[in-house]
Amino acid sequence: MVKRNKNFAKLQAGYLFPEINRRKKEFMEKHPDADLISLGIGDTTEPLPQVVVEALKEVADEMGTVEGYSGYGDEQGLTELRKKVAEIFYPGLIEADELFISDGAKCDTGRLQMMFGNEMTIAVQDPSYPVYVDSAVIMGQTGSYVTEKKQFENIVYMPCTAENDFFPKLKKADIIYFCSPNNPTGAVATKEQLEHLVRFAKENDAIIVFDAAYAEFITDPNLPKTIYEIEGAKEVAIEVSSFSKPFGYTGVRLGWTVVPKELKYSDGTAVHNDWNRIMTTVFNGASNIIQKATLRSLNDEGLGEMKRLIAYYLQNAKIIKDALDKMGYQTYGGDNAPYIWVKTKSDNSWKAFNHILEETQIVTTPGSGFGPGGETYVRFSAFGHRKKIEEAVARLQKAVLEHI
């Protein structure tokens, strides 16, 4: 029989969110009448904007006609959509052909790792979105998991704590993953912090993978929404982003990655070329129906709907954060981000997760799922119907959460 890829044996348990789902299901089996409220996974709950719905129906009709039908498109995305997204989200900052449309930021993260290969070293914020680490393990960039440290060998962890205001002391690696607004801490890097990050990458020969999936939650005009607002960033940074949160596309699937042409490897070749090769070789374009409908929705009405959706979730965040603050918890994030990062009294965040679930039937996300730096935290997600959020807050205020 064939030998298993040894990297899989290194992976720890399941990927975080399927594991949470498993525990949810287990809880429901034990308590079939429980009325769970999920503030766990960052999953949108509000309907698709009507402008998107109407565009989808139009495109569906067209796809049913000889004239309107289309098959394979460019793997890099519809030219018009690339232009539109570049124009709206990166005005004057990037060229349309530096932006590649995809089926989402998570999938692009996997493909980026495939492009980087197994000889890169990566640095991650600790805590961070688990896909950076797990995909690095799968690609063979790491050593084994060290149980005492709860870390993988060969990954550089950069602790983000309340003490450093969740902006880490930067450390050397080939690839630095950086997420702002941050998942899970909700911290948003300032212009000065990102300037420092870009300077550090230049001085230390690193490529930044900047995860901007939550950029639209930034309402403070002083905070940068893309790394390309920073001078010189195009020489060192790739940016990954998505329609998932702003348009409610978590299930619809549409995102993008920007790979500037100025970004070069040490042999002088453009990273852009290799990314183009990855996208044309192991990807076949995002669904044309979704792409076409989105292109038609990126008008004043659609952008207005986007703002409305974002404002709705940010109001949820405020409600949760205010309640937890009043209960005496130390909370972070939630202002320009849909996540509230809550310090608990527990030394084990899965215990805290279970305790909250048992006492309030609210599903959160245990901080340790994002790395060892999250061990004493839980993450509350602000995605949910307003009524559920209010109900969750009421339950929290009534509950006796003595262990957390």
Next chain:
Amino acid sequence: MVKRNKNFAKLQAGYLFPEINRRKKEFMEKHPDADLISLGIGDTTEPLPQVVVEALKEVADEMGTVEGYSGYGDEQGLTELRKKVAEIFYPGLIEADELFISDGAKCDTGRLQMMFGNEMTIAVQDPSYPVYVDSAVIMGQTGSYVTEKKQFENIVYMPCTAENDFFPKLKKADIIYFCSPNNPTGAVATKEQLEHLVRFAKENDAIIVFDAAYAEFITDPNLPKTIYEIEGAKEVAIEVSSFSKPFGYTGVRLGWTVVPKELKYSDGTAVHNDWNRIMTTVFNGASNIIQKATLRSLNDEGLGEMKRLIAYYLQNAKIIKDALDKMGYQTYGGDNAPYIWVKTKSDNSWKAFNHILEETQIVTTPGSGFGPGGETYVRFSAFGHRKKIEEAVARLQKAVLEHI
């Protein structure tokens, strides 16, 4: 600066189909009035079935309501869709949870390589779909490209020729890629041939990746439509398939991969577990709109439409094949497959490609794009509107194709 992943330097020129597009564009710039007919890339041209269109519109409307909206689903696909696809295409042969819904066979091929890792050896039919080889190169499974042989070191090439009826002498490797109905040769393996393949894999400790993307074109009831019709195949074979061709979904994006639970690595772990980990870690599910609409379309009406579409393209294939036969060419495939594999007089298939393009303004696919074994062939695709196919045939019959 960061060192480039050395595997990218090994890749040859562009991926085949973007390269064909580039040449098409170049030709159009020189001949702006040319009336190109594309029989190159295997891209569907007929409208989506109305049942799919109506289902898409229904789902779009529902996604615009609080009750009907859904966000992230299981990365493995909608449970009901997994059941339905298993039931229709693998009746009694597999369990629903062995089937994973995805955004297409090409993307799954890339993810399979990511799962296999860089220590596997692969064997491919020569000629074969270029993604198997290119993704192996990207993952570091191969050595360098050997220009004289037009082959990569460490890939086992299994020549498929008219002499062996396009069923190769099988050779040892960890992973054997096998495509039937074959792209590009149009050959369909018989039950006996697949029995031989399964037995060979068992005796030689190999995993078969069976590409069944064209299975629905099989109209001869004696030919197997899935590898799982062969006894024991579940212990050695993964099957990749797609709605692209039968439902006209090349741009819509929906496919699946079957990883049976019986399939084990040498350490006794189930390949199914690692595939589940890949799908949950670097993939986020196919678009829920497409999944839901497809689920609703897999009824008698939808399956009837599928048959009608397949019959339409097969009739195209017959028209092309008959014409080329009459012109004295040796042709293969086209009976239970949408591709006609044509032997040319030219010793260089890009030359033949250019010659056909210049003389008839028809775009084909040069055989060498599928591997050195395709050097003296070109592939005609049967995807196209009937009128275009008839026009193409008329042009061919009028043309002076002295070099091919």
